[in-house]
Structure formats: C-alpha cells, structure tokens
Amino acid sequence: GAVVSQHPSRVICKSGTSVKIECRSLDFQATTMFWYRQFPKQSLMLMATSNEGSKATYEQGVEKDKFLINHASLTLSTLTVTSAHPEDSSFYICSASYRNTEAFFGQGTRLTVV
Amino acid sequence: AQSVAQPEDQVNVAEGNPLTVKCTYSVSGNPYLFWYVQYPNRGLQFLLKYITGDNLVKGSYGFEAEFNKSQTSFHLKKPSALVSDSALYFCAVRDMNSGNTPLVFGKGTRLSVIA
Numbered sequence: 001g002a003v004v005s006q007h008p009s010r011v012i013c014k015s016g017t018s019v020k021i022e023c024r025s026l027d028f029q030a031t032t033m034f035w036y037r038q039f040p041k042q043s044l045m046l047m048a049t050s051n052e053g054s055k056a057t058y059e060q061g062v063e064k065d066k067f068l069i070n071h072a073s074l075t076l077s078t079l080t081v082t083s084a085h086p087e088d089s090s091f092y093i094c095s096a097s098y099r100n101t102e103a104f105f106g107q108g109t110r111l112t113v114v
Numbered sequence: 115a116q117s118v119a120q121p122e123d124q125v126n127v128a129e130g131n132p133l134t135v136k137c138t139y140s141v142s143g144n145p146y147l148f149w150y151v152q153y154p155n156r157g158l159q160f161l162l163k164y165i166t167g168d169n170l171v172k173g174s175y176g177f178e179a180e181f182n183k184s185q186t187s188f189h190l191k192k193p194s195a196l197v198s199d200s201a202l203y204f205c206a207v208r209d210m211n212s213g214n215t216p217l218v219f220g221k222g223t224r225l226s227v228i229a
C-alpha cells in the first residue's frame with residue numbers, strides 16, 4: 001500500500017517553544033492531507049485539512065494561529081505547534097488519501113511539553 | 115452527516131476463540147468502510163476496506179468483515195484470536211460521493227486476547 005511517513009515520532013519541548021511535525025507521502029502525490037489529534041484512550045479528532053497550495057481548513061475549536069499548517073508540495077505537509085503549552089501534549093497523526101479511497105496514516109508523533 | 119458507532123469500549127476473548135468487533139455506520143449515500151488497528155504509540159494500520167462488490171471482505175492478519183447494508187453494519191471478525199491481536203481497533207466511513215474528505219472514525223474498541 002501507499003506509504004505516509006511522519007517525523008519525528010517523539011518530541012519533548014519546553015513550554016513556550018515551537019515544534020514542527022512533518023508528514024510526507026513517499027510514493028504518491030497527495031493534494032490533501034489530514035491532521036488528527038488523539039488523546040489517551042480516545043479516538044482521533046480531526047484538526048484540519050491541509051490543501052496543497054492553499055490555506056488549511058480548520059475544524060471548529062482548533063486555533064489556526066496555534067497549529068500552523070503548511071502544504072508546500074504534493075508530498076509534504078507540516079504542522080507547527082506554536083508557543084506550546086503542557087495542554088498541547090498529545091499524539092498527533094497525519095493521513096493522506098490515495099485515489100480517494102482508503103487513508104494511509106503516518107506513524108504518529110508523541111508530543112510532550114514540559 | 116456521516117457517523118460511526120462502535121458500541122463496545124472493550125472486548126475480551128480467549129486465545130483461539132473467534133472474535134467480533136462491532137461497527138455500525140450512517141451515511142447519506144453509499145459508504146466506503148474501513149477497519150484500522152492501532153498499537154500503543156503507533157499510527158493506524160490499514161486492515162481492510164469495503165468499496166463495492168462481495169459483502170465479505172478479507173484483510174490483513176486473517177481478519178475479515180461483512181458489509182450488511184440492511185443493518186448498516188460492518189463488523190470485524192477473526193475465526194481464531196491471537197494474543198498479538200490485542201490492540202485498539204477503529205472503524206471508519208466515508209460517503210462514496212463526498213470526494214477527498216477525511217474519514218469519520220468510531221471511538222475505537224480495545225481488544226484484549228487472553229492466553
């Protein structure tokens with residue numbers, strides 16, 4: 001199947017700093033990627049839809065100035081958590097759809113803000 | 115609007131016994147249906163999908179699922195459970211006519227296979 005690579009898999013940062021998470025589709029072009037957040041023992045919450053060459057579409061309640069999304073190419077989307085706080089600690093997962101059918105997911109990033 | 119219900123938070127089964135993880139869905143049009151598995155601190159791994167055709171879909175690791183349109187269900191099954199099947203399972207749906215939109219996920223069911 002198609003491969004989506006997410007990096008880093010784990011990051012610890014100090015409160016107030018910014019963290020960038022990368023999501024790459026390795027063997028296909030993804031005009032649209034999706035960013036999810038997952039709290040412990042809970043399902044995936046869609047944060048935003050990342051569109052290549054245009055602004056991301058954010059879900060209600062997600063701060064666009066805090067979670068900056070850039071989709072500069074057909075194979076790369078980035079999520080930057082700005083001025084991170086402990087409550088931003090979570091598991092972040094990206095996905096991209098292949099041929100408008102199933103979605104393929106990155107490995108996820110465990111963010112811990114201390 | 116699309117939605118997925120996984121009525122069980124936890125399913126426990128003895129190793130070697132058959133397992134079922136339940137999923138029902140709601141879409142306005144025809145559904146694309148998926149099952150994913152998640153191991154601790156990992157992303158989601160695709161197990162199987164129903165797009166069209168045969169209602170019984172076979173996927174990875176011996177899993178299968180049956181699409182039942184009248185009951186709007188897509189239950190995940192395996193004839194003989196392994197301890198290594200213990201994980202978090204997500205059912206997801208997309209409306210076939212909705213274009214490249216994100217999948218809608220159920221809340222997940224934690225499967226525990228006991229040796």
